[in-house]
Amino acid sequence: MGKLDIITIVIIAANVIVSYKGFGDFGFFEKYKFNIGAIRRGEQIRMFSSGFLHADTTHLFFNMFALYLFADQVLYEVGQYSFFIIYIGSLLAGNMLSLYFHKNEYHYSAVGASGAVTGVLYSAILLNPQQPYYFLFLPPRIGDIDLGIPGYILGIAYLLYSIYGMKKRIGNIGHDAHFGGAVGGYLITLILVPHLFKTDILMVGVLALPILLLFVLRRSGKI
Template identity: 30%
Template sequence: MATCYRHPSRETGVSCSNCGRPICPDCMTTTQVGMRCPECAKQRTKVMRVRDMSAVPRLTYALIAINVIAFLAEGNITATGGGLGNDVYREGALLGSSELAPFAGQGVAHGQWWRIVTGGFLHENLIHIGFNMYVLYVLGQMLEPALGSFKFAVVYGVSLLTGSLGALIVSPHSLTVGASGAVFGLMGATATEMRARQIPLMQSGVGGLILINLIISFTIPGISWGGHIGGLIGGVLATSVIRLGDRHRAQALALAGCALIAAAAVSGAVAAAKSSEVERSENGQPVGTISPAP
């Protein structure tokens, strides 16, 4: 059994709902989100007042603006349709490799590594971007004030990259666009935060949101379920590492851990793109089946 972080001689089975440190009865402070240690209890007003002006999720709004601007620049402004758009779409969409026109010799496998990032800011149509931006707005309202803008950016970035990795593992020869990987990462991050703070997932609505989106990912054709699962895993990993760093007062190491996850995702994405191209070439199959997947 763990011992109280302030009183090592006292065993306890209770941890602070914010930082996770073990606390004995003398160190417990009851709050609306569970038991807190003395240090975290002093910060409870800052944690709970998510609608305070100092906690406006500015980065969330900035990310929404960037996605909307990128969508307008693509030339794919249709409600439900799609297409290859203009050069912004064709040069920015995630693609492992292809031998089919007009993408012959293009993709991550051919040195176009930026697609791993830019694909996460492009969208197929108005419904696609509308849904993703709505979920980003809802989750950002909760998660950015809880983590802080910088850590929120780290989680978003890691999730985007792991989402691209998942998409390239599952469908390396298809064009893939959308912020869904990063948004799924925010779902995983929100669930991780709520669980750590002893907030029921299903009662909060976040658990249902994740479940519904997972069902949609695996039942509707054309959706990049690999990107969704990859993003979800990345969000959970990044948030867990950040919380571990906060718990042990080792934030620099936590950020280094997140950077390592991001680097591994990029390396894995490049490797997945190259290996799939080699495998299909050796089998004598054409490399590339261009089917935009939101």
């Protein structure tokens, strides 16, 4: 990885400052976390503020590390201003999908930048779908075998897992926020970089398949 861009530093700093404020101030944490009941009472700021709070330092570290890994790829393609729009738009899209899926669960709460980070990840994949991704702590090759996974396969697999996680409610994880963030990253990137419809229409369609699958499953009442 190269030198961190200033916009990435600002976003990471904001997450660290707000999260650490929440770690030490329970009232602050409760006031600004994502909570269905509070949002439906009109506290819309939680749709935004919850994306900068985290449950603990491990949660914060992994989200910021993932942002560090993928931010430069998107920044290189779209620039700082568009990157910021993708990040914030994905954050809000993730929380909007969570609100939609849990709208009648008034005690449902969540925190974290996962939706925003997943949006950046899906944007990076859309912009460079063939780029290989490698597992941490494993060598890139074993003999003549390249262990890299093409981005579009990683992206589709991740969203399929998110659908499964939503259906089965696996773990204390906001799978719907992850999925919504990816949708936000996908759509906003297409709006900002419309030439993708001409230069890589096949991958635009392929990466839309999990999104269409979720729509079909939701319409059929299976999720």
